[in-house]
Structures are given as structure tokens and as C-alpha cells.
Amino acid sequence: VTERVEALVIGGGPAGLMAAEALIGAGIPVLLAERMPTVGRKLLMAGKSGLNLTKAEPADAFRAAFAGHGDSLAAPLAAFGPEEVQAWAKGLGQDLFTGSTGRVFPVAMKASPLLRAWLARLTDGGLDGGLDGGPDGGLVIRTRWRWTGFEDESWGGVDNGEGHRIHKFETPDGPRRLGARVTVLAFGGASWSRLGSDGAWAAHLPGTAPFAPSNCGVTLEWSDRMADHMGAPVKAIALQAGDAVSRGEIVIARTGLEGGGLYPLIPALRQGAALRLDLFPDLTAEALSARLARRRRGESLVNRLRRSLGLEGTRRALAMEFGRPLPDDPGPLLKALPVPLTGLAPLDAAISTAGGLRFDRLDADLMLRDRPGVFAAGEMLDWDAPTGGYLLTASLATGRHAGRAAARRLSGG
Ligand SMILES: Cc1cc2nc3c(=O)[nH]c(=O)nc-3n(C[C@H](O)[C@H](O)[C@H](O)COP(=O)(O)OP(=O)(O)OC[C@H]3O[C@@H](n4cnc5c(N)ncnc54)[C@H](O)[C@@H]3O)c2cc1C
Secondary structure: OOEEEEEEEEOOOHHHHHHHHHHHHOOOOEEEEEOOOOOOHHHHHHHHOOOOOEEOOOHHHHHHOOOOOOOOOHHHHHHOOHHHHHHHHHHOOOOEEEOOOOEEEEOOOOOHHHHHHHHHHHHHOOOOOOOOOHHHOOEEEEEOOEEEEEOOOOOOOOOOOOOOEEEEEEEOOEEEEEEEEEEEEOOOOOOOHHHOOOOHHHHHOOOEEEEEEEOOOEEOOOOHHHHHHOOOEEOOOEEEEOOEEEOOOEEEEOOEEEOHHHHHHHHHHHOOOOEEEEOOOOOOHHHHHHHHHOOOOOOOHHHHHHHHHOOOHHHHHHHHHHHOOOOOOOHHHHOOEEEOOOEEOOHHHOOEEEEEEOHHHEOOOOEEOOOOOEEEOHHHEOOOOOOOOHHHHHHHHHHHHHHHHHHHHHOOO
């Protein structure tokens, strides 16, 4: 016997929980299935770095961060953009602050108070609709339920005649089937798989663009001379790849380079652009050359770099590593040191994933064109953005968009 529900959400990350909130807000009880023992694990991990919820900036600039996919996200973000995210978080009792770059964080600098308050509201029916919690209303969560595909694996297959799509799950009690009149899929991307999102769903959803690491480090092979600098942060530099320039911090890692300064460059690097390092972003090459020209008799180049430019420590090590042998006038080179990358960090180590379910498989409601009644939201969709609060905002916005559309479908609207 196949169990039936009206509304099913699969995946208990920000997108899935927000889809559930939208459905519950429309008076529809929701069953949420999550493969891990608890929901929101990646959200909690994002909290370890302070939980950058969104970015306070004009709508156009915000949308432009979604490299080429801003149009597909326009409607969800117009309805639930940076301002709405902030109001929502405040509604969950979170005091917020905005950093100098516009990034918005909870004062608590972590996700657990927000997630706790959110789950309490969803399961106790503390929403405006005043629904009762428990099986009769609000949200019911089933953990350790792993979705393993549609009952009818052939794409575009018909449902069972009563308007219920049948989903297959692996559960602690063995395989189970579950029918739902509307479903929101919110499986997440394909990085940090130990937190739950492993991308395995893609095998069951044709039209998924290949996953690629985003907001990640880069790999390269260091010489032994860099051994003393492992773990060292490098500040006050600029990085450049293609047309993209970044002035954030990087960190020397055994496997290559890490740090937020690289993230804005990843799309260009993925396209094969060369990475260059500018050790003196506030000085021109001419100014550097002029300073270096004032040499003392017999002075070594290394001393000259230290005396005239203050180049020491890890920054100097990088100049030698990437510039050796330095020319007599290394001014221009110090502004464009070629970094010999071997690749991007592995997918599983990336903060987010590019690729995913393509928008041309979805209608304006984020419903799968070939499976009416099944919607998709969050990082599993084929958009990409730098860190800065864009990822969470778009996950929440698409979750809400899909959840509201699913509710409309159920009510025949
Ligand atoms: C270290 C780190 C720091 C981050 N910091 C930030 C930040 O500060 N700001 C920001 O905006 N973003 C940040 N992000 C990114 C952000 O956390 C994600 O983009 C966001 O969580 C995506 O939401 P989602 O709901 O789409 O997917 P997820 O949060 O990944 O949730 C998907 C859920 O689906 C479940 N699931 C997957 N497959 C199945 C299945 N087959 N059956 C049942 N359940 C399944 C998973 O277990 C998971 O719980 C960070 C990410 C990482 C890794």
C-alpha cells in the first residue's frame, strides 16, 4: 500500500524548509522527508562562518551576481530578496547587523538559534495561519528517508490517475513508497556530501547540467621553499582572472590556495582563464619600478625588495615562487605574477555547486515541465553565485516561490 499525502517536500535545507513554510502558510499540512538524521546541516555549517544571510544592495546589483541566471531568478528574488530575508530572520527573533560591504549577518553569528526558532514555528503552527502542529497541521518531518527516484523512472511518465506522483525512498524500515499531489524537491547541490547533499538525485532528473565546484580553492604544486608558509593568510593583494578582479584574502594551503579572495574568480578560472596575483594593488608598475631603481651598491635584489617595497614573509615567498628568476626590474611582474594552477579544488570541498537542474526543464512556477505537480528549488537548480549571502537568499527565495506555486496548484488556483 502506498501512503498518500497532499504536499511533500524532499530535503530539509533552507529551500525545503521555506517551501514547507509557504505551503503551511496557505493552510496545507506538509510532510518533509530528509535523508540525514536531522535537517539543516549545511545551514548550521554556514553558521560556523557567521551565517551571511543576504547582501543589502539594490535589486539589480543583487541579481547581477547570479552570472547569467539572474533572469530565471528574477521573480523569486523580486518577491523575496535581501529586504524580505532580513524581515524574515528578524521575525524569527534574530537581531541582524550589516557589515561595511553590505553583507548581513545575525548578531549571534551562527545559525542554530535561527534554525531552532524556525523549526519550532513550522512544527508548532506558530505561523500567521495559526495551524496546529503535529500530524493534523503544520510540518511533520521524517528523517533518514532518502529519496531514490520516481516510481515511474521514464521521464514524462504518467501519474497514477489520482493525481499523486509516487516517490521511492530508502528508510530505516526498508524501501517505502509515498504518493503526493504536489512535491517540492530541494536536494541541495553536490558539495560537502557529509552534510547530506550528495547530488545523487541527478541520476533521476534528466536535464541536469554537470556539477562543478564553485566558491572553492584552487590546486597547485608548491616547491619545498614554501613549506614554512603553509596556513599563512595573504592580505592586501589583488587577484585577477579574465575580466574578474578580487581584492579578498587568500590562504596558502598544502593543496594550493584557499580563501574568499578566490571565489569571485572561479567562474573565469572554470572557463580556463589564467590566474594572476598583484602583490601591490595600490601602486602602479611604474611606481614600483621607480622605487626599485633607487639601488645601493652591491645590494641584492631580495634586500632591495625588502628595503624599497617592504616585501617580506609570505608575500616575498610568493614573489619568488611564481616569479623566479626575478628580472632586474621586477616591478611589472610583481603586479601580475602568473599562478601555475593545476585545477580547482574538488567538488566536495567547495562551498557551493555550479550546475544542476536546468531552468529550461522548469516553468515559471519552478514546476518540472515533464512532471506536473513536482517543483524544484534551492541550490539543486542550475544557478551559481559568489558568497556574500546570495546562496542562502536564492535558496530561500526559490523555495518560497515553488512552495507558493505548489499551494496554488492544490487549491486549483
Ligand atoms: C562551509 C559552508 C559555508 C557556507 N556559508 C554560506 C553563507 O555564509 N551564506 C550563504 O548564503 N551561503 C552559504 N553557504 C551555502 C548555503 O549553505 C547553501 O547554498 C544552502 O544551504 C543551499 O540550500 P538548499 O536547501 O538548496 O540545500 P541544502 O542546504 O544542501 O539542503 C538539501 C537537503 O536535502 C537533503 N537531501 C539530499 N538528497 C536527498 C535525498 N535523496 N533524499 C532526502 N533528502 C535529501 C540533504 O540531506 C539536505 O538536508 C555555505 C556552504 C558551506 C558548505
